[in-house]
Amino acid sequence: MTAVLPDLAAGIRAALGAVVDPELDEPITDLGFVRSVAVDHSADPPTAEVHLRLPTSFCAPNFAWLMASDARDAVAAVPGVGAVVVELDDHHDSDLINRGLAAGLGYRGTFGHEAEESLDELRATFARKAHTAAMERAVTALLRTDPGADVAALVLGDLPAGERATEALLHRRAALGLPVDDGAPVLVDADGTRPTPEAAALFLRRARSVRISIDGNAHFCRGLLTTRYPGSEADQAPRPEDRPLLPLTVSKGSRP
Amino acid sequence: MYRKDGEDYFIVDAHIALWDARPENQRNVHGKQFIDCFYDYHRNLSPETEQWGYEEYLYQGGERLMRDVFVDGIVDHAIFQPARLAEFYHRGFGQTEEAFALARAHSDKLTYNHYWDPRDGENGLTALREAAERMRLKGVKLYTADWHGESRGWKLTDPMAYRYLELSQELGIRNIHIHKGPTIRPLDRDAFDVADVDHAATDFPDLTFVVEHCGLPRLEDFCWIATQEPNVHAGLAVAMPFIHTRPRYFAQIIGELTYWLGEDRILFSSDYALWTPKWLVEKFVDFQIPEDMSPEYAPLTTELKKKVLGLNAAKLYDLPVPPELRLPDADETATGPRQPGAADLAGAGAR
Numbered sequence: 232m233t234a235v236l237p238d239l240a241a242g243i244r245a246a247l248g249a250v251v252d253p254e255l256d257e258p259i260t261d262l263g264f265v266r267s268v269a270v271d272h273s274a275d276p277p278t279a280e281v282h283l284r285l286p287t288s289f290c291a292p293n294f295a296w297l298m299a300s301d302a303r304d305a306v307a308a309v310p311g312v313g314a315v316v317v318e319l320d321d322h323h324d325s326d327l328i329n330r331g332l333a334a335g336l337g338y339r340g341t342f343g344h345e346a347e348e349s350l351d352e353l354r355a356t357f358a359r360k361a362h363t364a365a366m367e368r369a370v371t372a373l374l375r376t377d378p379g380a381d382v383a384a385l386v387l388g389d390l391p392a393g394e395r396a397t398e399a400l401l402h403r404r405a406a407l408g409l410p411v412d413d414g415a416p417v418l419v420d421a422d423g424t425r426p427t428p429e430a431a432a433l434f435l436r437r438a439r440s441v442r443i444s445i446d447g448n449a450h451f452c453r454g455l456l457t458t459r460y461p462g463s464e465a466d467q468a469p470r471p472e473d474r475p476l477l478p479l480t481v482s483k484g485s486r487p
Numbered sequence: 488m489y490r491k492d493g494e495d496y497f498i499v500d501a502h503i504a505l506w507d508a509r510p511e512n513q514r515n516v517h518g519k520q521f522i523d524c525f526y527d528y529h530r531n532l533s534p535e536t537e538q539w540g541y542e543e544y545l546y547q548g549g550e551r552l553m554r555d556v557f558v559d560g561i562v563d564h565a566i567f568q569p570a571r572l573a574e575f576y577h578r579g580f581g582q583t584e585e586a587f588a589l590a591r592a593h594s595d596k597l598t599y600n601h602y603w604d605p606r607d608g609e610n611g612l613t614a615l616r617e618a619a620e621r622m623r624l625k626g627v628k629l630y631t632a633d634w635h636g637e638s639r640g641w642k643l644t645d646p647m648a649y650r651y652l653e654l655s656q657e658l659g660i661r662n663i664h665i666h667k668g669p670t671i672r673p674l675d676r677d678a679f680d681v682a683d684v685d686h687a688a689t690d691f692p693d694l695t696f697v698v699e700h701c702g703l704p705r706l707e708d709f710c711w712i713a714t715q716e717p718n719v720h721a722g723l724a725v726a727m728p729f730i731h732t733r734p735r736y737f738a739q740i741i742g743e744l745t746y747w748l749g750e751d752r753i754l755f756s757s758d759y760a761l762w763t764p765k766w767l768v769e770k771f772v773d774f775q776i777p778e779d780m781s782p783e784y785a786p787l788t789t790e791l792k793k794k795v796l797g798l799n800a801a802k803l804y805d806l807p808v809p810p811e812l813r814l815p816d817a818d819e820t821a822t823g824p825r826q827p828g829a830a831d832l833a834g835a836g837a838r
Contacts, residue, residue, distance in 0.1 A: 254704070286527075287524045287527065288517075288520035288521070288523065288524055289520065289521070289524050291678050291679070292674060293674040293675070293678065296674075321520075323517055323520055338674075342674055344637065345639065345673060345674050346673060346674055346675065347673040347675045348675055349675065350674070350675060352675060352676060353675060353676055353677060356676070356677055357677075360707075433824070436746070436824070436830070437707070437711065439743075440706060440707035440710050440711070440743050440747070441707040443706065443707070443736075443739045443740070443743060444703075444704065444705060444706040444707045446736075447703070447704075447706070447729075447733075447736050447739070447740070448703075448704040450733055450736055451704075451729075451733075454531050454732070455527055455528070455531050458527045458530050458531040459527050
């Protein structure tokens with residue numbers, strides 16, 4: 232009998248593409264953090280084993296746990312996959328995390344006295360930072376073409392439609408439940424609060440430091456991974472164009 | 488002293504170490520993981536000509552340290568900032584007695600800072616008194632991510648940490664260098680968060696808090712705190728070598744620090760033996776904000792470079808600087824962005 236086996240490994244990789252490093256706001260597949268995906272078709276249903284790797288042994292264990300447990304959930308949800316093993320390699324907490332994942336202990340069950348409630352607040356903090364950075368990228372891109380733009384008064388409809396920076400901002404606003412209509416103000420906190428017109432410039436300056444911090448960390452983590460795991464650069468996708476690692480080039484004389 | 492293009496620079500390397508990570512000193516796998524992590528930092532960020540072999544990276548010893556740090560007479564003074572890591576290494580990572588003896592033998596060139604850990608309790612307070620007297624301490628290095636029995640981290644706001652800060656103040660240990668690390672209890676929140684520095688800096692206005700690697704990877708949180716707290720300074724350990732591999736990122740870091748902190752509160756550090764100071768000093772003196780980033784950041788002035796490379800640290804540690812090399816403090820506000828004009832936002836800043 233011939234049947235077209237669904238390419239489970241590809242499906243698993245696609246599912247892992249939805250798992251994001253919260254600090255860097257990028258999929259773990261683009262960062263090269265997925266070391267291997269193996270499917271055992273001799274089992275029924277087929278089983279999957281995924282190995283993850285990080286730039287250092289001392290990457291924060293709470294973020295390591297988030298990515299590993301999100302990866303496990305994502306792979307388990309792929310249709311046709313039976314038992315799932317997700318392991319984090321070469322981390323100072325590898326044993327602890329891998330044991331916790333295998334036994335389904337959850338965050339608190341895994342970390343014991345080091346965990347209090349949940350990692351929801353940690354996730355929320357970085358969803359806010361991701362929005363802040365996307366907002367700064369969109370506004371800075373606009374200011375480069377129109378240095379005289381009134382930043383405090385900007386609404387979403389003023390941003391160039393279809394541009395990656397604009398789309399990325401809309402995406403992150405939606406994730407936070409912020410309005411995405413053309414009339415909605417651009418400069419807002421994660422809870423929708425607008426700065427006063429006098430405070431707008433400093434508000435944007437702070438957002439810039441958030442963006443630089445995230446971009447810089449992304450650059451550093453990507454580089455360290457390739458030092459630690461030679462050849463892993465082949466598994467890394469370029470950072471999306473809506474968030475270049477370096478600022479866009481500004482032609483001289485673009486300012487009044 | 489370093490001379491370039493007719494300018495003289497008094498150089499203080501504000502963060503060096505004399506460590507021993509050789510296998511015989513490794514207590515467990517974490518000792519190896521820790522030095523391997525450092526070695527990856529070293530390999531990833533060093534120019535090829537400055538890269539060391541793994542074996543020589545594990546331990547340098549005093550003689551080699553003197554050669555590496557003071558080669559060509561560029562560095563005038565260097566400050567030990569040891570990490571204990573007693574859970575990873577039998578005799579600790581930073582070699583206290585070896586470094587202290589070296590500093591005593593070269594007191595014109597070296598200052599020994601020690602460490603304390605609030606989880607050492609009352610005994611630790613007694614030990615700190617003794618160390619302060621024996622070592623004449625002017626500063627300490629704190630590593631909040633250090634492991635200690637069941638605990639894998641602490642905060643400056645822990646009640647016992649306040650006892651140690653009070654004692655530090657009483658003993659004249661004015662300079663508190665803090666290294667924020669990735670493991671801290673509870674794991675629920677961001678471990679790199681520097682909010683505890685904010686509280687401590689407010690409650691101990693007579694102490695100076697130098698946040699090492701300028702809060703990276705949370706540059707933004709650090710800048711926001713440092714702009715409001717005049718006694719919070721930035722140490723450039725780990726940030727410096729970006730000047731080679733990622734100069735445009737380095738430009739943004741130094742641009743942000745100048746905007747938020749001003750030029751009087753940033754300290755040069757090589758983080759030896761992670762990196763060596765000579766090439767970092769040479770590159771920093773030659774460094775300039777790339778031209779196409781000039782709408783966002785003002786060029787770095789020679790005065791700023793002189794202050795960052797040595798004068799700011801010399802002031803904190805009362806190091807004698809030849810009169811002709813000294814510079815007055817910048818005329819900056821006490822809080823808020825210190826050099827708002829240095830990092831304009833296209834037209835937005837003018838509104």
